[in-house]
Amino acid sequence: MVVTPKIAPSMLSSDFANLASEAHRMFNLGADWLHMDIMVEAENPVEMVLVMTVEPGFGGQKFMPEMMDKVRILRMKYPSLDIEVDGGLGPSTIDMAASAGANCIVAGSSVFGAPEPAQVISLLRNSVEKAQQTFIQ
Numbered sequence: 047m048v049v050t051p052k053i054a055p056s057m058l059s060s061d062f063a064n065l066a067s068e069a070h071r072m073f074n075l076g077a078d079w080l081h082m083d084i085m086v087e088a089e090n091p092v093e094m095v096l097v098m099t100v101e102p103g104f105g106g107q108k109f110m111p112e113m114m115d116k117v118r119i120l121r122m123k124y125p126s127l128d129i130e131v132d133g134g135l136g137p138s139t140i141d142m143a144a145s146a147g148a149n150c151i152v153a154g155s156s157v158f159g160a161p162e163p164a165q166v167i168s169l170l171r172n173s174v175e176k177a178q179q180t181f182i183q
């Protein structure tokens with residue numbers, strides 16, 4: 047079973063005064079999900095694991111490649127689990143996360159700060175799909 051790529055622009059990087067239009071804009075540009083930092087208590091079995099690739103709390107931080115070991119181990123053990131990475135992801139870092147096995151990509155500043163956010167969303171998705179081809183072979 048191959049998990050599908052899910053690209054999730056982080057609303058932390060959006061215009062908070064216009065959240066509804068920012069959300070519509072991202073979906074219209076090709077986003078699958080929107081990422082919002084909300085803490086809740088979970089009672090359900092695990093559906094997705096999030097590996098933070100920056101310190102939680104704010105956008106625009108540097109990607110931590112050392113977190114990819116966790117992603118790799120999780121992907122080896124759980125081939126059909128949604129594995130999300132969050133922080134510092136964009137065109138220059140996505141291949142590290144995708145090749146480690148992440149399929150859900152949270153990206154804030156690289157999407158909201160891009161002149162063409164749709165191109166970044168598409169690039170992130172393509173990178174995950176391309177990496178998944180190498181897993182299948």
Ligand SMILES: O=C(CO)[C@H](O)[C@H](O)COP(=O)(O)O
Nearest residue numbers: 056103105106133134154155
């Ligand atoms: O949840 C977050 C921090 O807690 C943000 O989603 C994360 O930092 C994404 O921002 P960027 O892509 O700019 O690093």
